[in-house]
Amino acid sequence: MGRDETSDMVRVLAQGKFDVLHPGHVHYLTESAAVGDELYVVVARDSRVSGRSDLYMDEESRRQVVEALGVVDVAVLGSEGSVFESVERIQPDVITVGFDQDWDVEELRDQLAAHGFPDVEVVRIGPMEGEGVSSSSDVRGVIKRREGPEAMESLVDPPEDG
Amino acid sequence: MGRDETSDMVRVLAQGKFDVLHPGHVHYLTESAAVGDELYVVVARDSRVSGRSDLYMDEESRRQVVEALGVVDVAVLGSEGSVFESVERIQPDVITVGFDQDWDVEELRDQLAAHGFPDVEVVRIGPMEGEGVSSSSDVRGVIKRREGPEAMESLVDPPEDG
Numbered sequence: 365m366g367r368d369e370t371s372d373m374v375r376v377l378a379q380g381k382f383d384v385l386h387p388g389h390v391h392y393l394t395e396s397a398a399v400g401d402e403l404y405v406v407v408a409r410d411s412r413v414s415g416r417s418d419l420y421m422d423e424e425s426r427r428q429v430v431e432a433l434g435v436v437d438v439a440v441l442g443s444e445g446s447v448f449e450s451v452e453r454i455q456p457d458v459i460t461v462g463f464d465q466d467w468d469v470e471e472l473r474d475q476l477a478a479h480g481f482p483d484v485e486v487v488r489i490g491p492m493e494g495e496g497v498s499s500s501s502d503v504r505g506v507i508k509r510r511e512g513p514e515a516m517e518s519l520v521d522p523p524e525d526g
Numbered sequence: 527m528g529r530d531e532t533s534d535m536v537r538v539l540a541q542g543k544f545d546v547l548h549p550g551h552v553h554y555l556t557e558s559a560a561v562g563d564e565l566y567v568v569v570a571r572d573s574r575v576s577g578r579s580d581l582y583m584d585e586e587s588r589r590q591v592v593e594a595l596g597v598v599d600v601a602v603l604g605s606e607g608s609v610f611e612s613v614e615r616i617q618p619d620v621i622t623v624g625f626d627q628d629w630d631v632e633e634l635r636d637q638l639a640a641h642g643f644p645d646v647e648v649v650r651i652g653p654m655e656g657e658g659v660s661s662s663s664d665v666r667g668v669i670k671r672r673e674g675p676e677a678m679e680s681l682v683d684p685p686e687d688g
Contacts, residue, residue: 384546384547384582384583385546385547385591386583386587386591387587387590387591389591390590390591390594394594420546420665421546421548421659421665422658422659424657424658425548425549425657425658425659428549428552428658429547429548429549429551429552432552432556432595432596432597433594433595433596434594434595434596434598435594495586495587496584496586496587496590497583497584497587503582503583
């Protein structure tokens with residue numbers, strides 16, 4: 365591994381929305397960090413989040429919270445365009461996908477190759493075990509119980525969601 | 527300073543609810559850490575949060591997210607009783623209070639003295655400057671705009687709120 369020929373450091377890219385930070389996010393990022401030596405996190409732009417009117421925090425606030433996590437080296441805002449622009453900018457060796465994210469790993473590998481990144485590995489991180497809210501769906505479950513089913517309509521998982 | 531005679535480390539205790547983590551929380555905890563050498567965070571128990579039916583996450587989930595922050599050394603759940611039980615357990619040199627928390631600093635100092643902790647300092651942390659959601663009220667502002675004024679009724683700041 366190692367796209368950057370000047371360094372043996374393995375750079376990992378994780379991505380997500382990270383609106384209401386929960387233990388499942390912490391698990392995903394901790395496991396992502398363990399895959400390599402430095403962890404970059406791409407935080408989805410407001411404009412790229414489906415159901416963005418339901419975001420609790422703006423993109424810069426979400427980025428700041430993610431960057432404050434101990435396992436995160438750098439958190440950046442994503443591209444307004446394709447995710448491959450962020451890949452071009454960050455030049456990761458590995459991209460990690462959360463267990464409940466709508467990426468198909470094989471398809472993502474193919475797309476990376478098609479966009480000129482044939483050497484980037486894709487790793488799916490497994491679900492959290494143990495106590496605590498493990499996914500945004502769980503947080504949304506609380507919202508649904510509180511506000512009624514209609515509150516869920518626009519809370520559909522976007523691909524960017526972590 | 528230094529209640530623990532075996533150590534010159536200055537132990538800081540911060541406290542709050544930390545339900546939807548935002549940059550204001552990060553600011554409060556970063557500034558709290560800067561006051562001393564190690565930062566303990568007491569996360570309010572579900573049972574001690576007024577408007578607890580509006581919590582998005584249970585106490586253990588909130589604790590895990592706080593402990594994942596880089597500036598936090600230890601995050602523990604608070605006492606089911608008085609905050610002074612946590613003070614007794616953690617033995618801090620300094621307690622920090624957020625700029626928007628309902629503690630009166632002088633009154634807290636008096637109460638600490640009355641409970642046998644006359645040497646614990648109390649420091650109020652100032653508000654965040656710069657971009658980003660700076661307080662839970664801001665997050666609630668978003669909720670209010672989305673859900674209507676009646677959604678705010680039970681979202682009154684409790685003393686435990688960070």
